[in-house]
Amino acid sequence: MNDAHRVVIVGAGPAGIRAAETLVAAGMRPVVIDENARWGGQIYRQPPADAGFSRTKSALYGFEAKKAEAVHDAMARLLPKIDYRPDTLAWACEQNRLDTLHAGREASVPFTHLIIASGATDRVVPLPGWTLAGVYTLGGAQVALKSQGCAIGSRVVLAGTGPLLYLVAYQYVKAGARVVAVLDTSPFSRQAAAAPRMLNQPSTFAKGLYYVGWLQARRVRIERGVTLLSIDGDDAVHGIHWRTRGGETRALDCDAVGMGFGLRPETQLADLAGCRFRFDALNRCWLPERDAAGRSSVSHVYLAGDGAGIAGADAAELAGRRAALALLEDIGVAARGDARQLEHELARIAAFRAGIEQAFAPPEHGARDWPDDLTLCRCEEVSAGTMRACIRSGLATEVNRLKALTRIGMGRCQGRMCGEAAIALLAAETGKPLAEVGRLRSQAPIKPIPITPMLYDDGVQVQPEEAHDE
Numbered sequence: 347m348n349d350a351h352r353v354v355i356v357g358a359g360p361a362g363i364r365a366a367e368t369l370v371a372a373g374m375r376p377v378v379i380d381e382n383a384r385w386g387g388q389i390y391r392q393p394p395a396d397a398g399f400s401r402t403k404s405a406l407y408g409f410e411a412k413k414a415e416a417v418h419d420a421m422a423r424l425l426p427k428i429d430y431r432p433d434t435l436a437w438a439c440e441q442n443r444l445d446t447l448h449a450g451r452e453a454s455v456p457f458t459h460l461i462i463a464s465g466a467t468d469r470v471v472p473l474p475g476w477t478l479a480g481v482y483t484l485g486g487a488q489v490a491l492k493s494q495g496c497a498i499g500s501r502v503v504l505a506g507t508g509p510l511l512y513l514v515a516y517q518y519v520k521a522g523a524r525v526v527a528v529l530d531t532s533p534f535s536r537q538a539a540a541a542p543r544m545l546n547q548p549s550t551f552a553k554g555l556y557y558v559g560w561l562q563a564r565r566v567r568i569e570r571g572v573t574l575l576s577i578d579g580d581d582a583v584h585g586i587h588w589r590t591r592g593g594e595t596r597a598l599d600c601d602a603v604g605m606g607f608g609l610r611p612e613t614q615l616a617d618l619a620g621c622r623f624r625f626d627a628l629n630r631c632w633l634p635e636r637d638a639a640g641r642s643s644v645s646h647v648y649l650a651g652d653g654a655g656i657a658g659a660d661a662a663e664l665a666g667r668r669a670a671l672a673l674l675e676d677i678g679v680a681a682r683g684d685a686r687q688l689e690h691e692l693a694r695i696a697a698f699r700a701g702i703e704q705a706f707a708p709p710e711h712g713a714r715d716w717p718d719d720l721t722l723c724r725c726e727e728v729s730a731g732t733m734r735a736c737i738r739s740g741l742a743t744e745v746n747r748l749k750a751l752t753r754i755g756m757g758r759c760q761g762r763m764c765g766e767a768a769i770a771l772l773a774a775e776t777g778k779p780l781a782e783v784g785r786l787r788s789q790a791p792i793k794p795i796p797i798t799p800m801l802y803d804d805g806v807q808v809q810p811e812e813a814h815d816e
């Protein structure tokens with residue numbers, strides 16, 4: 347790569363791969379960092395090379411098999427032309443440098459321009475029993491199937507809401523797993539009302555309907571508009587309780603639960619890079635600001651894909667391309683690609699997304715009903731009661747203060763699992779909107795790294811603070 351411009355992309359999912367492709371087509375050689383061992387991101391996740399099982403692309407990705415193949419092939423073609431670093435976690439970011447960890451080795455990766463395409467994780471809403479062994483996120487349940495070729499249990503309940511709920515149920519049943527119920531907290535009436543907006547992406551909408559119809563045809567129990575009451579068990583899951591839309595309490599035996607309430611963007615690197623954030627009502631969280639091209643508020647940092655706002659895999663590919671074009675334009679390198687067309691397509695998908703968020707909104711008033719002994723932060727074992735007491739004492743009216751006083755969000759997940767719950771409880775207790783109780787600030791390391799001495803490139807042990815500059 348031209349020394350004046352060292353471009354680093356974090357994320358080898360659809361957004362990162364298409365960004366790399368656009369840069370390579372313009373003669374650049376970007377560094378592409380991904381903590382996964384193989385490229386593809388979440389939706390096009392590949393099983394490990396030594397998985398010990400084999401499933402075809404069509405078994406793994408269903409209707410998306412062709413798109414998965416196209417993205418995988420695009421990356422395979424790029425390999426000689428990029429500096430690809432799989433199995434590498436970017437755990438900190440400063441103005442012109444990322445700190446990474448690969449196989450116990452620490453490296454500092456300088457950049458002049460950074461494209462963050464870090465994707466998303468499941469939104470978790472706590473309920474009694476959610477920390478029991480056998481409870482997974484929906485995404486985690488899907489990863490087990492895609493990566494390990496196994497189901498999370500032999501009597502599986504999938505619960506929560508969002509398109510992933512029905513997709514994972516379909517993928518599980520199709521793979522031969524036993525799904526004993528799909529419990530959707532979103533009522534059918536809300537989903538029907540959102541249909542006109544979802545028709546902005548008719549083929550995706552049709553696929554959603556197909557999954558539901560396919561499950562119904564196989565008599566998989568589906569209940570909508572439910573309130574999840576508890577996941578039951580001593581050490582591990584043995585059942586679930588919920589209330590129906592009509593107010594009746596029901597229970598079912600199961601040995602695993604996959605639970606999720608839509609997705610939340612992974613925004614920590616953008617935060618550490620100094621990007622300005624704003625509250626986004628659609629995503630119900632704080633997002634790094636970006637223009638239609640993917641430029642952030644920091645001149646040399648670009649944002650693409652679900653990490654900047656949930657929009658799905660097709661949008662991620664478009665946004666990756668668009669952000670790369672913006673970068674090339676900013677450094678004065680000629681590029682092929684129709685920026686306007688990309689923005690037009692992204693706007694159409696955004697209208698569809700609005701429909702999805704309307705149809706599958708997470709439960710609104712849950713936080714008020716959380717019992718005091720409910721664990722909200724499982725890393726630091728902080729209960730709803732502890733947080734309530736802190737808020738009611740008047741000591742915390744802002745989430746970072748709540749964090750300082752209770753340690754919520756200070757553990758391994760760094761608030762990625764519990765942060766939204768803390769904000770929801772704070773909003774419920776103070777009667778303020780979510781946007782007014784603050785944003786949990788990110789801290790490095792954004793994901794766990796060893797605190798023991800790390801290996802340097804030559805295999806010599808060094809202390810973590812002896813950062814290796816390339």
Ligand SMILES: Cc1cc2nc3c(=O)[nH]c(=O)nc-3n(C[C@H](O)[C@H](O)[C@H](O)COP(=O)(O)OP(=O)(O)OC[C@H]3O[C@@H](n4cnc5c(N)ncnc54)[C@H](O)[C@@H]3O)c2cc1C
Pocket residue numbers: 356357358359360361362379380381382386387388389390434435436437463464465466467468484485486488489510513609612615650651652653657658659660662792
């Ligand atoms: C668990 C899960 C399963 C999903 N399954 C489906 C599905 O089956 N169908 C569907 O339509 N949509 C699915 N989605 C949504 C879909 O994955 C996204 O819309 C799409 O993949 C977004 O593409 P992306 O490139 O923005 O991010 P991703 O595909 O998520 O790629 C982001 C990449 O960045 C890497 N990364 C993130 N942070 C770091 C870091 N700090 N250091 C190094 N690497 C990092 C990740 O390892 C990942 O490979 C799923 C989402 C999740 C979270």
